[in-house]
Amino acid sequence: MRIGRNAWIGAAGTLAIVLMAAHGAAARVQSSEKDLARAGAETNAKAAATRTVTDESGRRVTVPVNVQRIVSLAPNLTETVYALGLEDKLVGDTDFCDVPAAAKQKAHIGGPQNPSLEAIVALRPDLVLAAAIDRWETVNALTRLGIPVYTSDPHTVNDLLESVQKMAEVMGAEQRGAALAADLRSRLEKLQAKLADRPMEHVLFVVWEDPLITIGQKTFIADALRYAGAESAVLSDQDWPQLSFEEVVRLQPDYIVLAPDPEITSAAALADLRSRGGWRDLRAVELGHVAVMSDEVNKPSPGLVDAIEELAQELHPDAFARAAKESTMAQGSRRAEANERECATCAH
Amino acid sequence: MRPLTPRRILGICGLLMGVLFVAVVLALRMGAYPIGVTDIVKTLFHGAIGRWDEIPSEYRLVVFGLRLPRIALGILVGASLSVAGAGFQALLRNPLADPYVLGVSSGAALGAIISLAVVPHVPGAIQAAAFAGAALTITAVYLLGRRGGQLDSATLLLAGIVTASFLSAVIMFLMTTLTGRDLRGMAFWLMGDLASPPPTTNVLGWFGFLFFVFVVAAGAIYTTSSDLNLILTGEQEARHLGVNVNRVKLVVYVGASILTGLAVSVSGAIGYVGLLVPHVMRMLFGTDYRLLIPASVIGGAIAIVVADTLARTVVAPTELPVGAMTALAGAPVFIYLMRRRVR
Amino acid sequence: MRAAGSGAILANPAGMPGERRAVRLKVEQASYAYAATDRSAPKFTLGPASFGAEQREIVTILGPNASGKSTMLRLLAGLIKPLSGRIEVDGTEVCELELRTRAQRIALVQQESELLFPLRVWEYVLQGRYPYGRRLRFESEEDCLLAGNALAQVGADALRDRWMDHLSGGEKQRVILARALAQQPSLLLLDEPTQHLDIGGKVELLRRLRKLADGNRYTVIVVTHELNLAAEFSDRIVLLHKGKCLRVGTAAEVYEQGLLEEVFEAPLDVEMRTSGRPRVILREGN
Numbered sequence: 001m002r003i004g005r006n007a008w009i010g011a012a013g014t015l016a017i018v019l020m021a022a023h024g025a026a027a028r029v030q031s032s033e034k035d036l037a038r039a040g041a042e043t044n045a046k047a048a049a050t051r052t053v054t055d056e057s058g059r060r061v062t063v064p065v066n067v068q069r070i071v072s073l074a075p076n077l078t079e080t081v082y083a084l085g086l087e088d089k090l091v092g093d094t095d096f097c098d099v100p101a102a103a104k105q106k107a108h109i110g111g112p113q114n115p116s117l118e119a120i121v122a123l124r125p126d127l128v129l130a131a132a133i134d135r136w137e138t139v140n141a142l143t144r145l146g147i148p149v150y151t152s153d154p155h156t157v158n159d160l161l162e163s164v165q166k167m168a169e170v171m172g173a174e175q176r177g178a179a180l181a182a183d184l185r186s187r188l189e190k191l192q193a194k195l196a197d198r199p200m201e202h203v204l205f206v207v208w209e210d211p212l213i214t215i216g217q218k219t220f221i222a223d224a225l226r227y228a229g230a231e232s233a234v235l236s237d238q239d240w241p242q243l244s245f246e247e248v249v250r251l252q253p254d255y256i257v258l259a260p261d262p263e264i265t266s267a268a269a270l271a272d273l274r275s276r277g278g279w280r281d282l283r284a285v286e287l288g289h290v291a292v293m294s295d296e297v298n299k300p301s302p303g304l305v306d307a308i309e310e311l312a313q314e315l316h317p318d319a320f321a322r323a324a325k326e327s328t329m330a331q332g333s334r335r336a337e338a339n340e341r342e343c344a345t346c347a348h
Numbered sequence: 349m350r351p352l353t354p355r356r357i358l359g360i361c362g363l364l365m366g367v368l369f370v371a372v373v374l375a376l377r378m379g380a381y382p383i384g385v386t387d388i389v390k391t392l393f394h395g396a397i398g399r400w401d402e403i404p405s406e407y408r409l410v411v412f413g414l415r416l417p418r419i420a421l422g423i424l425v426g427a428s429l430s431v432a433g434a435g436f437q438a439l440l441r442n443p444l445a446d447p448y449v450l451g452v453s454s455g456a457a458l459g460a461i462i463s464l465a466v467v468p469h470v471p472g473a474i475q476a477a478a479f480a481g482a483a484l485t486i487t488a489v490y491l492l493g494r495r496g497g498q499l500d501s502a503t504l505l506l507a508g509i510v511t512a513s514f515l516s517a518v519i520m521f522l523m524t525t526l527t528g529r530d531l532r533g534m535a536f537w538l539m540g541d542l543a544s545p546p547p548t549t550n551v552l553g554w555f556g557f558l559f560f561v562f563v564v565a566a567g568a569i570y571t572t573s574s575d576l577n578l579i580l581t582g583e584q585e586a587r588h589l590g591v592n593v594n595r596v597k598l599v600v601y602v603g604a605s606i607l608t609g610l611a612v613s614v615s616g617a618i619g620y621v622g623l624l625v626p627h628v629m630r631m632l633f634g635t636d637y638r639l640l641i642p643a644s645v646i647g648g649a650i651a652i653v654v655a656d657t658l659a660r661t662v663v664a665p666t667e668l669p670v671g672a673m674t675a676l677a678g679a680p681v682f683i684y685l686m687r688r689r690v691r
Numbered sequence: 692m693r694a695a696g697s698g699a700i701l702a703n704p705a706g707m708p709g710e711r712r713a714v715r716l717k718v719e720q721a722s723y724a725y726a727a728t729d730r731s732a733p734k735f736t737l738g739p740a741s742f743g744a745e746q747r748e749i750v751t752i753l754g755p756n757a758s759g760k761s762t763m764l765r766l767l768a769g770l771i772k773p774l775s776g777r778i779e780v781d782g783t784e785v786c787e788l789e790l791r792t793r794a795q796r797i798a799l800v801q802q803e804s805e806l807l808f809p810l811r812v813w814e815y816v817l818q819g820r821y822p823y824g825r826r827l828r829f830e831s832e833e834d835c836l837l838a839g840n841a842l843a844q845v846g847a848d849a850l851r852d853r854w855m856d857h858l859s860g861g862e863k864q865r866v867i868l869a870r871a872l873a874q875q876p877s878l879l880l881l882d883e884p885t886q887h888l889d890i891g892g893k894v895e896l897l898r899r900l901r902k903l904a905d906g907n908r909y910t911v912i913v914v915t916h917e918l919n920l921a922a923e924f925s926d927r928i929v930l931l932h933k934g935k936c937l938r939v940g941t942a943a944e945v946y947e948q949g950l951l952e953e954v955f956e957a958p959l960d961v962e963m964r965t966s967g968r969p970r971v972i973l974r975e976g977n
């Protein structure tokens with residue numbers, strides 16, 4: 001039996017109907033989204049005015065003047081929200097947001113790399129904070145659905161300070177943001193002063209032990225380390241260069257720096273490296289120069305400054321010990337200097 | 349003697365469509381945002397008859413803006429991969445062939461990586477670059493896979509495997525040396541992932557275009573289904589019966605490769621579907637390609653919709669990539685069906 | 692066995708005495724040659740050969756290995772074009788026929804069938820109807836009837852619902868033959884069909900071919916090296932040796948001791964029997 005003409009007509013008819021239905025549905029999807037965006041804008045217009053800001057990726061974002069419901073898509077951004085005291089407005093964060101511990105209690109929307117669009121939408125946020133290095137399609141999708149997304153993209157510690165301030169401004173906490181940024185800035189400046197005349201320690205920052213992965217010169221972590229008086233011994237423009245152990249032996253860094261998660265003590269890390277062949281023969285390990293940083297260093301957040309300070313203390317202990325005594329001895333040393341000057345002149 | 353009739357085909361397709369319909373309704377029901385089945389049905393109904401204001405705005409957004417496009421994409425991808433798999437199994441005379449064996453997915457992945465590194469945030473760039481990569485790979489493998497000017501199954505298979513390995517090596521090289529940070533997203537893309545929303549605001553145009561390409565490519569393969577039945581009993585035998593074997597091979601090669609490129613460009617390399625769905629359909633309905641191809645279209649759609657629903661809900665709110673689900677679920681299903689087969 | 696319940700389509704009463712038999716196959720000075728590459732000298736030359744075959748005849752192309760039998764068969768099937776001369780089936784030159792038309796006139800029966808996926812016997816035989824109708828087609832009742840007839844003609848009716856890969860060697864060959872018959876060809880070509888069969892199977896096959904030729908008016912061309920079977924069942928024999936067509940005629944005409952010994956390179960004796968058909972045996976004492 002050949003396929004009769006009637007059957008073809010029937011199939012064509014069905015196809016036509018399906019296509020028309022699909023057309024209708026799709027057109028309505030489009031219009032539904034436009035409606036929604038409009039409705040969203042209208043509600044915002046009713047509630048409060050909106051304004052347009054430029055985020056850190058150069059996107060122009062229309063945010064409400066009065067932000068009430070924030071969803072964070074990255075752990076460091078969650079931390080910033082808490083640091084700014086805005087946690088009451090935070091309605092959702094990722095599974096990995098655990099600093100501070102209270103963040104774990106918030107509603108979760110998935111991971112930074114694979115958040116659930118629906119979960120985000122279900123929380124009805126009027127502002128979403130995202131990290132530019134995470135999934136960009138989420139940003140696009142949320143934008144298309146009419147939900148404002150502010151992306152943060154700090155490449156250096158200085159960028160971080162500006163980002164904190166900018167985000168605070170967007171979320172309506174301008175003064176707190178400025179205060180926080182100023183405080184962090186002054187702490188860093190004090191640190192720099194203390195370390196001013198100290199030579200930089202050459203360190204190997206270990207991201208992963210096997211394969212051995214470290215950081216490149218242009219990374220955020222490298223910049224943070226510099227504030228702590230440490231220079232990554234590895235000269236590479238790649239972000240995450242993979243080294244052979246031989247290269248480490250050649251470099252013989254002064255210090256090995258780790259940022260493990262969960263955190264362990266420096267002593268424990270040292271003991272662990274001492275038990276490994278190869279590692280234990282490095283000069284740094286023999287001398288006990290193994291420092292553990294909090295894994296705050298891995299993310300651009302206010303807690304980073306604490307991590308930098310801790311590392312600085314470990315790498316340059318005498319700068320801090322001296323500083324503690326300096327205030328009491330300052331007078332004494334000035335007197336001693338004065339004496340020396342007098343003696344210098346009277347020696348002859 | 350019960351030869352295959354169009355009525356039987358339509359009957360089986362009707363049955364499968366019923367299963368697909370149930371799967372779609374369940375998929376619409378599941379998700380982070382709580383909506384009951386009755387509400388979904390009401391939403392769909394109101395949407396179908398045009399009473400948009402009667403639907404709460406969030407239901408509209410979640411059902412029509414988020415879930416339905418994702419399901420539609422899943423149906424398209426599942427259908428494409430299954431037909432491509434069935435086609436390649438006949439073309440290469442190998443039951444283990446899947447749509448990626450000829451390197452199309454590696455070419456698409458390479459295109460995607462390059463696009464991520466060069467123009468990271470441009471919407472639609474990944475899909476376009478992936479399809480371009482797929483197209484170039486199809487051409488290269490075709491040229492390498494010829495023997496005496498015509499496609500030869502064994503040569504084609506070798507050419508495809510070599511090309512796939514080479515491209516994978518290039519991809520690995522790029523992933524370790526490129527400094528672009530956005531490459532982290534590649535992991536999910538490589539595993540196969542339906543979460544990417546349409547890259548344009550013109551949803552109708554996007555799906556219309558995808559659907560059109562699918563119909564053309566799958567339709568072309570379907571016109572050779574009688575020929576494929578004969579070719580499966582032997583190439584020479586088919587020639588003696590009057591089949592233009594060389595032309596059929598070319599049509600199936602191009603059609604199946606385009607379908608694979610299409611699927612991979614929009615959703616990454618979702619595995620196991622193209623391999624297993626044709627086999628399952630064969631076990632259920634026989635090896636006649638006149639029925640196998642439409643059955644695979646719908647069967648593949650069902651498989652992906654179910655897998656994606658599971659991927660979205662099993663460890664909510666985290667979303668697993670759908671490729672992980674097909675991998676986990678595919679093997680046991682296949683083993684079960686294989687052992688149940690009584691002959 | 693007669694075609695069962697076939698109605699008008701294939702009922703074939705025995706031919707009337709004195710009926711002129713149609714010439715189905717005509718080979719006129721056909722030759723062929725192939726070389727390793729386009730530019731090197733021909734490695735192998737076939738022909739020129741001339742012979743014919745009529746309706747209801749079994750013609751055997753006989754010769755040792757590498758005598759060009761397979762090449763001749765491919766020429767007859769239209770798979771390759773002769774370099775010179777003509778090969779005609781039912782008056783039309785074979786290589787000029789369109790693929791599907793050719794499949795309606797000529798059926799080539801392969802030795803083995805390598806199936807990739809399981810198939811039932813009737814599905815397999817039904818595929819023989821492919822050359823008729825459109826490319827994407829669904830089999831009609833007529834097709835089913837003809838396929839059933841074909842199965843009956845080879846005595847494989849009972850195998851209808853069996854799976855192809857569950858058949859014995861002999862059964863499988865009958866089914867393969869049935870598919871060829873389903874093509875309703877004028878010309879049936881068989882390439883070394885007795886190779887994998889035991890003596891009983893060989894005789895059975897050739898008897899069946901004889902019946903098909905006589906009863907259903909097929910023209911059968913068999914390529915083989917089996918001397919005695921050829922003598923027993925053929926109407927005409929074409930003897931090939933190293934590409935040359937040495938002799939064409941009945942078995943009695945062709946089987947000359949000296950000639951056979953030269954061609955087959957073995958000590959042979961030719962016995963003439965009462966039936967008029969010769970028998971070849973290996974000479975003792977070597």
